[in-house]
Amino acid sequence: MSAATTLTWFARHELKLAWREWLAMMTGGRRGRRRAAAFGLVAFAMLMHLPAYAVIGRFANLQLPLDKTSLIVLTSTILLAWALMLSQAIESVTRVFYARADLDLIMSSPARLTNIFSVRIAAIALMVTGMALLFSTPFVDVLVLNGGARWLAGFGVVVAIGFSAAALAIAITIVLFRLIGPARTRLIAQIVAAIIGAGFVIALQIAAILSYGTLSRFAVLTSDAAAAFAPDADSLVWWPARAAIGDIGPLLWLLAASLVLLGGVMAIFSPRFADTAIGASAQAITSRRSNRALAFRGGSRQQALRRKEFLLLKRDPWLISQTLMQLLYLVPPALLLWRSFSDSSAAIVLITPVVVMAAGQLAGGLAWLTICGEDAADLVATAPLSPSAVLRAKIEVVLIVIGAIFAPLVAALGLASPPQAIVTACGVAIGAASATAIQLWFRVQARRSQFRRRQTSSRLATIAEAFSSIGWAATSALALSLPAGAAVSGLMTAAIVAITWKLSPRRG
């Protein structure tokens, strides 16, 4: 087979795998669900046009030349999208290095590895860009419908930032490998991805809080100070914004630059891709040592189970990065809390829903790891403990961890506003309990390493968990500002949880 034939054959193979993986994610791996998944996707896409209209409908009539404030808002939005894509791309690249499903086969084949890995890098870029196109379609649609076909250029901008994000992600990951070695890269890359994904929004929120005492990012972006610091309207910085609203010149330059960047990364890093993958596999076979002089500890069987769960959670890189991200999201409300000590801002109320939402989300992940992600399921099942005692111990672990993370924040809130602290504590407890219960009702035994696939095992559980967290967050916020509204919201959220239980396979 010639090199060109190998390349097209491998590209087809990569596309086929990507398509099947995406399909499995959408259908939860069940063939019979394809039609339902397609219908659900179309319905979701149509539904997404409503929030898209609410968010950017008013910008549809923007015309060139744009004023500085519009340029800043539009550029910041593109920068945010790019940061999210970069975060997603870093995750994808790390996954390719560490999930060695087919790397052994590829690297032991007589094909030219540089070509093969160029295709794989291109596939990552296409995957990241494809997902971004999917999510951006409702927004571009709204702009095209209300502002004309010139907004179709938005798709071009998405492609350009998708390619550049993928290129940069590959460069960052491989450089991390070189700098800190494969053992630490996985964790650091996850943390970097989380910080990049959330960092931009959080930085804007922090600036808004410090300058204006509000969580609104737009307060900073539309301020006179931002306009004063921004470069002139003909600066290169604004090209992405100008390209997005249909300025063909900057659009073509952007597309060309992103392709050159991706091509450059492919040329420079494809030969190193194999070494990096080998480095990742070598890391898998060198173990980390624990220097604890171990005298076994006593206690009940449940204590033994809880100790094991705590130890595994402490050593879980996913959990560390996720907790860090949740804590990162809590920085702006914490800052708001700190400011409110000196100035009695009403904005402090905003802390409660953020905290409750974060608790629900974290509890869902923790509950999956402890309840479903049991690597030695046979051992625990053959231990002399009743299944209910095992479950109780695991649930206790989730609630203790949530308590340990959120108690300090609630305590600090108690100093500023005791009633709000009580409402927040109740919200955290109910939100975490609901998320844990949903995981319990839909539990399917799996290995901890399958955590990423937890959302595909049951769409219903994933959606219910999200709605429950949002619902309890809204209820807590309303309890502080509009108690009657809180009663309605609380009943609706309880109904969601009850319906989820009714539909769950574990009912009864």
Next chain:
Amino acid sequence: MKSEQAALRVQGLTKRFDRLAVDSLDLTVRPGEFYALVGPNGAGKTTTLRMVAGLLKPDAGSVAIFGVDALSDAVAAKQIMAWVSDEPMIYDKLTPLEYLEFVAGLWGVDPRISTAAARDLLVSLGLEAHLNERCEGFSKGMRQKVALAGALVHDPRLIILDEPLTGLDAVSARHVKGILSERVRQGHTVIMTTHILEVAERMADRIGVIAAGRLVAEGTLAELREQNGHGNTSLEDLFIALVDVKAEAA
């Protein structure tokens, strides 16, 4: 009377998935016996032992471990037995010592006893250099040894092993066989499934041949030969003859 109780008594055990996997199986294993269960792929060996270990619920039948009804009093039955599967299930992020500490805690073993027992077991299995290394980089053989040590650390009266020698090198396999034989000499009962008929032939006091979910022959090697009129043949020839007869009958 308790000493005369069977280590394992299975009566009328039945399990159906898409097809009948275990078909009204009766099986008795005596205390202090090394019992090997052999049979072709899909014969129902693993399903039978998983039901005995409490990992699968039978559709019908009874299971008693040293007189304890394993279906109505599962916790008491589990207290005196251990299960090791062919796919070692251990925690990547724990060291062998931490894993054994967890297992000993689950079985409620006095930590003063289990600390020393765990170390001795791991050393005897050749894992001395890896006591404080996380299991994530271990080979399948090393993982199998850790799982086996976990099964033995609480000193069970009945040890059930499903293909415990799969993936082990010759030295490791000899270690494992030595440890199991030693346990039997100390009065423990071992039930093991294996595809390696030579192991069954050399180690087992009695051998049960299972096919299509039923026990088609049982006894010492000499008894099996005698029952089936195969004179001086090896267990392999005997096994093939027994399984072929069963397949023809089916």
